[in-house]
Amino acid sequence: MTAQEKTTVSRWDTFELTLDGPSTGNPFIDVELHAEFRLGNRTVRARGFYDGDGTYRIRFMPDTLGAWTYRTSSNSPALDGKTGEFVCTEPAADNHGPVGVTNTYHFAYADGTPYYQIGTTCYVWNHQADALQEQTLRTLADAPFNKLRMCVFPKHYLYNQREPIRHPCPLNGDGKIDASRFNPAYFQHLDRRVKELMALGIEADLILFHGYDKWGYSEMDAESDDRYLRYVVARLAAYRNVWWSMANEYDLMKNKTMADWDRFFNIVQETDPHEHLRSIHNCREFYDHNKSWVTHQSIQRPDTGEVGAWRAACRKPVVVDECRYEGNIEKGWGNISARDMVHKFWLATVKGGYVGHGETYLHPDDILWWSHGGELRGESPARVAFLKKLIEDGPAQGLEPTRICGDLPACAAKGDAYYLLYTGDCQPALAYLNLPANAAYHLEIIDPWEMTVTPVDGTFQGKCEVRLPGKPHMALRLRRC
Amino acid sequence: MTAQEKTTVSRWDTFELTLDGPSTGNPFIDVELHAEFRLGNRTVRARGFYDGDGTYRIRFMPDTLGAWTYRTSSNSPALDGKTGEFVCTEPAADNHGPVGVTNTYHFAYADGTPYYQIGTTCYVWNHQADALQEQTLRTLADAPFNKLRMCVFPKHYLYNQREPIRHPCPLNGDGKIDASRFNPAYFQHLDRRVKELMALGIEADLILFHGYDKWGYSEMDAESDDRYLRYVVARLAAYRNVWWSMANEYDLMKNKTMADWDRFFNIVQETDPHEHLRSIHNCREFYDHNKSWVTHQSIQRPDTGEVGAWRAACRKPVVVDECRYEGNIEKGWGNISARDMVHKFWLATVKGGYVGHGETYLHPDDILWWSHGGELRGESPARVAFLKKLIEDGPAQGLEPTRICGDLPACAAKGDAYYLLYTGDCQPALAYLNLPANAAYHLEIIDPWEMTVTPVDGTFQGKCEVRLPGKPHMALRLRRC
Numbered sequence: 001m002t003a004q005e006k007t008t009v010s011r012w013d014t015f016e017l018t019l020d021g022p023s024t025g026n027p028f029i030d031v032e033l034h035a036e037f038r039l040g041n042r043t044v045r046a047r048g049f050y051d052g053d054g055t056y057r058i059r060f061m062p063d064t065l066g067a068w069t070y071r072t073s074s075n076s077p078a079l080d081g082k083t084g085e086f087v088c089t090e091p092a093a094d095n096h097g098p099v100g101v102t103n104t105y106h107f108a109y110a111d112g113t114p115y116y117q118i119g120t121t122c123y124v125w126n127h128q129a130d131a132l133q134e135q136t137l138r139t140l141a142d143a144p145f146n147k148l149r150m151c152v153f154p155k156h157y158l159y160n161q162r163e164p165i166r167h168p169c170p171l172n173g174d175g176k177i178d179a180s181r182f183n184p185a186y187f188q189h190l191d192r193r194v195k196e197l198m199a200l201g202i203e204a205d206l207i208l209f210h211g212y213d214k215w216g217y218s219e220m221d222a223e224s225d226d227r228y229l230r231y232v233v234a235r236l237a238a239y240r241n242v243w244w245s246m247a248n249e250y251d252l253m254k255n256k257t258m259a260d261w262d263r264f265f266n267i268v269q270e271t272d273p274h275e276h277l278r279s280i281h282n283c284r285e286f287y288d289h290n291k292s293w294v295t296h297q298s299i300q301r302p303d304t305g306e307v308g309a310w311r312a313a314c315r316k317p318v319v320v321d322e323c324r325y326e327g328n329i330e331k332g333w334g335n336i337s338a339r340d341m342v343h344k345f346w347l348a349t350v351k352g353g354y355v356g357h358g359e360t361y362l363h364p365d366d367i368l369w370w371s372h373g374g375e376l377r378g379e380s381p382a383r384v385a386f387l388k389k390l391i392e393d394g395p396a397q398g399l400e401p402t403r404i405c406g407d408l409p410a411c412a413a414k415g416d417a418y419y420l421l422y423t424g425d426c427q428p429a430l431a432y433l434n435l436p437a438n439a440a441y442h443l444e445i446i447d448p449w450e451m452t453v454t455p456v457d458g459t460f461q462g463k464c465e466v467r468l469p470g471k472p473h474m475a476l477r478l479r480r481c
Numbered sequence: 482m483t484a485q486e487k488t489t490v491s492r493w494d495t496f497e498l499t500l501d502g503p504s505t506g507n508p509f510i511d512v513e514l515h516a517e518f519r520l521g522n523r524t525v526r527a528r529g530f531y532d533g534d535g536t537y538r539i540r541f542m543p544d545t546l547g548a549w550t551y552r553t554s555s556n557s558p559a560l561d562g563k564t565g566e567f568v569c570t571e572p573a574a575d576n577h578g579p580v581g582v583t584n585t586y587h588f589a590y591a592d593g594t595p596y597y598q599i600g601t602t603c604y605v606w607n608h609q610a611d612a613l614q615e616q617t618l619r620t621l622a623d624a625p626f627n628k629l630r631m632c633v634f635p636k637h638y639l640y641n642q643r644e645p646i647r648h649p650c651p652l653n654g655d656g657k658i659d660a661s662r663f664n665p666a667y668f669q670h671l672d673r674r675v676k677e678l679m680a681l682g683i684e685a686d687l688i689l690f691h692g693y694d695k696w697g698y699s700e701m702d703a704e705s706d707d708r709y710l711r712y713v714v715a716r717l718a719a720y721r722n723v724w725w726s727m728a729n730e731y732d733l734m735k736n737k738t739m740a741d742w743d744r745f746f747n748i749v750q751e752t753d754p755h756e757h758l759r760s761i762h763n764c765r766e767f768y769d770h771n772k773s774w775v776t777h778q779s780i781q782r783p784d785t786g787e788v789g790a791w792r793a794a795c796r797k798p799v800v801v802d803e804c805r806y807e808g809n810i811e812k813g814w815g816n817i818s819a820r821d822m823v824h825k826f827w828l829a830t831v832k833g834g835y836v837g838h839g840e841t842y843l844h845p846d847d848i849l850w851w852s853h854g855g856e857l858r859g860e861s862p863a864r865v866a867f868l869k870k871l872i873e874d875g876p877a878q879g880l881e882p883t884r885i886c887g888d889l890p891a892c893a894a895k896g897d898a899y900y901l902l903y904t905g906d907c908q909p910a911l912a913y914l915n916l917p918a919n920a921a922y923h924l925e926i927i928d929p930w931e932m933t934v935t936p937v938d939g940t941f942q943g944k945c946e947v948r949l950p951g952k953p954h955m956a957l958r959l960r961r962c
Contacts, residue, residue: 328910328951330888335907337953362910407811426816429809429843470809472818 006067007086012097012110014238015060015086017070021079023054028181028231033058033074037273039066039088044273047234048072048079052184059238061274062088063097063110098240098276099203101295105317105352106398110240114396117319118388119147119205119356123248124155125373126193127164133193136373140200143376144385147203149245149321149356152190152232157212159329159366167215177216179224187235198241205298205321207281208232208264209247209256218253222260226267233271242276244268245298249283258287265293281321289314302333304344305409305424307353308401318353320344325370326378327360334360334370338379339449343424343473345384346448349391350410350422350475352401357384386451390477394418404434419478429470437462439480446475453477487548488567493578493591495719496541496567498551502560504535509662509712514539514555518754520547520569525754528715529553529560533665540719542755543569544578544591579721579757580684582776586798586833587879591721595877598800599869600628600686600837604729605636606854607674608645614674617854621681624857625866628684630726630802630837633671633713638693640810640847648696658697660705668716679722686779686802688762689713689745690728690737699734703741707748714752723757725749726779730764739768746774762802770795783814785825786890786905788834789882799834801825806851807859808841815841815851819860820930824905824954826865827929830872831891831903831956833882838865867932871958875899885915900959910951918943920961927956934958 009015022031033048035058048058056079062068065088074080091097097110107115120143125136140148154164166186169177194204208229211218220228236242246264247253261280268278279298280287289297296317297310302324310318326341327334336344341357348355359369359378367374391399399412399420408431409424416436435441440459443466446452459481460466468474490496503512514529516539529539537560543549546569553563572578578591588596601624606617621629635645647667650658675685689710692699701709717723727745728734742761749759760779761768770778777798778791783805791799807822808815817825822838829836840850840859848855872880880893880901889912890905897917916922921940924947927933940962941947949955 328908330909330911330913332888332890332907335909337906337908340906340953407813409813425818425821426813427809427818428811428816430811432811472821 007084008089009062009086010095011065011088011091012061012063012095012240013091015062015068016238017058017072017082017084019048019056019058019072019079019082020054021050021056021074021076026180029227031056031074031076031079033072033076033079035060035070035072037062037068037070039064039068046238046273047230047271048074049231049234050184051188059235061098061238061240062086063274064088065090094201095240098274099243100275100277101317103398104315105311105400107296107317114392114398115146116388116391116398117147117354118144118384119149119319119321119354120145121149121322121325121356121358121370122373123149123151123207123371124160124164125371126150126190127154127166128372129165132367132372132374135375137196137200139373139376140197140202143381144388145357146201147205147243147356148197149205149207149248151207151210151248153210153213153217154215155210155212155371156214157371158331159368160212160371161366168217171215175215179216179220179228182228182231187232191235191239194236194239194242198239203241203243204239205243205245206232206236207245207248208268209250209253211249211253219255225260225264229264229267230271233268237272237274237276240274244272244276244278246278246280248281249300250280250287251285252283261287262291265291269293279319289316304348304353304355305351307348307351311352318348319356320348320353321356322358323348323355325358325360326380327368327370328362329360329368338383339473341378341380342383342387342448345380345387346422346473346475347410347424349387350399350412350420352399352412357381383448383451387448390446394420405431407431417480419476421476421478423468423472423474425472427470427472428468431466431468431476433460433464433466433478435460435462435464435478441478441480444477445469446477447471448473448475488565489570490543490567491576492546492569492572493542493544493576493721494572496543496549497719498539498553498563498565500529500537500539500553500560500563501535502531502537502555502557507661510708512537512555512557512560514553514557514560516541516551516553518543518549518551520545520549527719527754528711528752529555530712530715531665532669540716542579542719542721543567544755545569546571575682576721579755580724581756581758582798584878585796586792586881588777588798595873595879596627597869597872597879598628598835599625599865600630600800600802600835601626602630602803602806602837602839602851603854604630604632604688604852605641605645606852607631607671608635608647609853610646613848613853613855616856618677618681620854620857621678621683624862625869626838627682628686628724628837629678630686630688630729632688632691632729634691634694634698635696636691636693636852637695638852639812640849641693641852642847649698652696656696660697660701660709663709663712668713672716672720675717675720675723679720684722684724685720686724686726687713687717688726688729689749690731690734692730692734700736706741706745710745710748711752714749718753718755718757721755725753725757725759727759727761729762730781731761731768732766733764742768743772746772750774760800770797785829785834785836786832788829788832792833799829800837801829801834802837803839804829804836806839806841807861808849808851809843810841810849819864820954822859822861823864823868823929826861826868827903827954827956828891828905830868830880831893831901833880833893838862864929864932868929871927875901886912888912898961900957902957902959904949904953904955906953908951908953909949912947912949912957914941914945914947914959916941916943916945916959922959922961925958926950927958928952929954929956
């Protein structure tokens with residue numbers, strides 16, 4: 001093979017090896033397949049998976065430039081000992097790699113580009129009719145969100161009474177799943193949707209288990225749970241925009257023990273060669289986020305003002321993935337106002353955390369963004385976009401709490417060049433600031449709802465008094481002159 | 482003496498016996514004076530007090546119609562063994578007697594008239610210039626409030642830097658008080674202001690201690706504390722509109738122990754023959770309201786949604802006397818919006834509790850309602866008046882939590898004839914109710930901010946669905962047809 005014939009893969013893109021193997025018996029259980037990928041003296045092991053019709057695949061996301069080689073190993077002779085090579089080349093301009101934790105409480109892409117998490121939730125958008133899925137993607141293309149929470153398994157719940165278009169596992173005649181097999185067509189579709197999110201710059205926070213179920217996905221035995229985890233991680237870990245969420249509302253799944261959740265984390269961690277972010281989402285009780293395999297805190301709580309307490313309790317990024325949803329359904333978790341949603345975003349952000357949006361407006365066909373995707377009808381996304389741009393326009397490192405004004409509910413800094421303050425529910429007409437004495441600052445008054453930024457005349461320095469509009473939910477930005 | 486010459490006192494008005502006695506030495510310490518009042522086989526003991534210039538007084542509030550006799554006892558021969566009688570007659574139409582606890586969590590006047598506590602706070606209005614005090618009374622005459630929290634001692638604090646017009650104790654040359662004596666002119670003025678509040682139908686919740694002090698009132702020795710308590714109770718207990726609050730923010734007074742607070746309660750209880758309401762107000766930590774001498778819970782917390790938890794923790798009325806103030810000062814406790822204040826009132830009310838208002842708008846002369854009285858400038862009092870009228874228009878007994886709609890943050894009932902529901906921060910466009918199946922109800926949608934009541938066509942019964950405006954902070958009233 002000459003040099004110009006070599007396979008090339010961009011850094012953080014996906015190399016995929018396709019092999020033909022046995023299709024008899026139950027390949028999901030019978031066949032073990034791995035490959036070792038080597039670059040220099042480094043070896044990375046990736047698991048392969050059965051994709052139906054005698055086709056096996058091994059996917060790999062190279063993180064280092066250069067010539068990689070690989071060699072497969074399998075208990076099936078047809079799949080064992082296959083070798084090859086590819087060259088990992090420079091990534092495209094919009095490919096910054098997977099997201100990881102940086103500066104203890106924040107996130108960045110692998111190339112160092114800051115990642116300010118602005119999430120949303122469409123739990124089972126991938127289980128809806130195709131036209132609706134396409135509409136969801138079009139909506140996301142114009143929305144501010146750079147992370148989407150979504151379930152691998154279908155959902156049976158309030159406003160979620162329809163059957164999914166495809167099932168992850170085949171169904172028996174009684175409507176219950178055959179947990180010993182997977183449905184490749186379902187997962188091929190999931191692959192595609194995850195890649196489409198990637199193309200939109202959106203991280204796919206894949207929820208691996210949840211309890212809203214009538215088919216049996218939430219009641220598989222331990223062996224099936226573990227096989228499922230290895231399968232989904234083998235399939236999807238080579239997509240750079242994947243995050244692993246062990247569960248939504250894990251604490252509502254009464255037939256799983258804490259030891260099960262620990263084991264799930266461990267299986268995901270050992271199966272994923274690319275070390276994607278790992279979390280678990282509560283309903284009421286938090287999982288112990290201090291456990292080493294948890295990369296960040298995925299929290300459900302209505303009051304995002306508690307971000308500081310959660311940072312103090314666990315020195316990992318805080319993502320309030322559910323703080324209730326903008327909407328008007330009958331349930332308290334799904335009927336906060338857009339103003340309240342915007343407030344929750346600002347409060348958490350200026351306390352050094354991150355938030356997830358959701359939307360639950362009644363719809364004649366029960367198409368609620370929170371579960372089904374479709375169209376966004378709320379008033380918060382535009383304001384969330386305004387916040388996102390404002391944060392992206394600031395210095396690179398994440399916002400850290402500071403004490404330059406003890407009276408306001410939230411004050412954040414990026415070093416001593418940039419301060420962002422938020423009045424929350426308070427409507428002060430004045431504030432006393434304690435800025436650094438050795439520098440002057442420009443002040444702007446930000447109205448997060450009206451999306452305006454109004455410069456204030458003069459400069460501010462040291463201990464000083466500032467006049468404010470006397471309206472709630474205002475922000476102050478101070479930048480060193 | 483013929484029958485028509487007999488002194489008469491209306492029920493729950495004040496009988497006052499004036500006696501001449503010694504003015505030498507320190508009568509506040511040296512002279513003990515009591516009277517026993519008798520009606521039939523009942524004897525009630527009231528303490529007398531020195532009012533300066535050789536004048537002593539004993540006040541008594543008869544609670545029972547009929548001919549009362551009395552006899553004094555004193556260690557001063559000039560004051561000992563005085564006897565007399567008076568006839569207690571029917572009260573005037575607007576005199577309902579003192580307020581007490583009824584139905585565990587609620588209040589009523591002694592004649593059984595319901596009392597729905599709608600409080601406000603003007604901590605030291607009685608220490609301001611006379612013209613300002615008169616303005617405060619004029620404002621109160623047009624305001625919805627039927628309780629006022631006020632301090633006996635002057636206040637030294639943020640926005641409270643002026644000297645009081647009179648001091649409860651004489652000052653020494655160093656600006657510190659002589660705690661061994663009282664200033665009768667100060668207390669005569671206090672008597673008058675309490676009686677003026679009575680004439681306006683306003684309960685005077687007298688705060689006996691607080692820590693915002695530079696004169697020494699908060700640092701008296703135990704003997705002086707106790708003497709002061711007996712003096713103020715002897716003077717004021719015969720005014721039917723008095724409530725006793727042991728302290729404002731008792732937990733900030735670091736030189737008082739829990740045993741001190743218990744003792745203060747006990748002294749007030751044993752000195753007050755009329756058993757006025759007794760409470761103590763926290764800053765952070767609650768006093769144990771379950772102690773027998775506490776008649777109701779006087780709470781400081783921003784979130785009035787916790788009323789249910791406080792009722793469960795202590796089966797006594799819950800009064801959130803401070804939930805932050807409507808205003809625009811720099812402090813978080815003094816800059817919530819009028820909308821937020823109205824929300825806090827509604828939320829607590831529909832959870833079966835009571836709330837206190839306060840107002841802290843910046844003023845060129847630092848005249849803030851919360852401390853000084855004066856004029857009300859906020860937008861919440863009109864809405865509080867609307868709420869008050871609405872509650873007064875309902876059935877007599879207090880609102881009790883109910884579960885006719887599990888999705889809404891607050892649902893209250895008065896028996897099964899009347900339901901009041903509140904959406905709080907939620908903006909549902911529909912709600913599922915579980916009304917009694919055997920009766921039909923009229924539904925009205927109440928907008929607490931716009932102060933509108935909009936009837937909904939038709940009647941509702943049993944399990945039913947109602948459509949709502951999809952706006953936050955709305956209420957539903959259901960009345961049996």
